Amino acid sequence: MAGRLRLRGERPVTVLHLCCFVWALFSLCQNVGLPHSPRRDSDTTYGGRWKYLTFLNQILQTVLFGLCTLIDGVHMFLPTRQRSISWLLPLKDFIFSVLVFPIGLFVAITFWTLYAYDRELVYPKELDEVNPSWLNHTMHTTILPLLLIELVSCPHKYPHKLKGIIGLSIFGSSYLTWIIWVNHASGIWVYPILEVLSRARKALLFFTCYLEMVGFYFLGEKLTKLLWGETHKHKK
Known part of the structure; x- marks a missing residue:
């Protein structure tokens, strides 16, 4: 199965990573209102866009594909410098396995589940007047195929389960502390459902x-084990 799903050759993977990075960067720029997206109220409320998990997830995806593009580029065009960036490989694997995949999947699935149930709980209809539909999809929809592309195209070494859960828990508890502080400092909840x-x-x-994350x-x-086998998982 891995043989059928893997994208063979370094050049196709490099081009794929570059395309994903460009799209992730474009989506992030559109989210912050550059160059043509309308500015939103989140700019003036406490914490700005930094209080939204969607925005943080877009940053994580952009960083991930930026790292992938850098590593691929050095591997292809500067092979003698590969050792100098070898430390980026475990960092890339950690960012994908512990942060980008579970958080990206959580954002996409949770958002559209709540949207289908009652959109006012997560994305009030009044936002349609300032956020075009395509911008909403760049924040909450296209992040999912980017995850699947990276999962299928490249193997990633997962840390020991305990280390992985601790890393994810630190991020989750930090974000929870942040949104509680935002409420304490400003009196607003980040998401309408919390109100x-x-x-x-x-x-x-x-x-x-x-638990979902x-x-x-x-x-x-x-899925990584099924696609790539046991050899791409850390034993310790």
């Missing part, structure tokens, strides 16, 4: 979201 839930239900929602982490590890 209608009691404290107990908020806690249940946060815990459920954490952990589940996506294990899913990525399982």
Whole structure:
């Protein structure tokens, strides 16, 4: 199966990574309103766009594909300098396996699930007046095929399960602390759904979201194993 799914040859993978990086960077620029996207209220509220997981995920994806493009470029055009950037390989694997895959999958699936149930809980209809539909899709839809492209095109070494879960937990708890602080400092909740839930239900929602991200982490590890085999998983 791996033989059929793998993109053979260095040049196709390099071109693919470059295309993904350009698209991720374009999507990120459109999100921040450059060059032609309308400015949004999030610019003037506490924390700006940095309080939205969607924005943080776009940054992570852009960084990931930027690293992939850099590593591929050095490998192809400056083979004598490969050792000087060898430390980027485990960093790239960590960013993809622990952060980009589970968080990207969480953002896409959770957003569209809540949107289908009641869009006012996550993306009020009034936002359609300032955010065109295509911009919404760059933030919440196209991030998913980028994940699948990277999963299928390149093997990634997963850390030991405990290290991976700790890394994801640190990110998740940091983000949770951040949005709680935003509420404490400004009186606003990042997402409309949090405004209608009691404290107990908020806690249940946060815990459920954490379990969902952990589940996506294990899913990525399982899919990587199926596609690339045991040799691409750290033993320790």
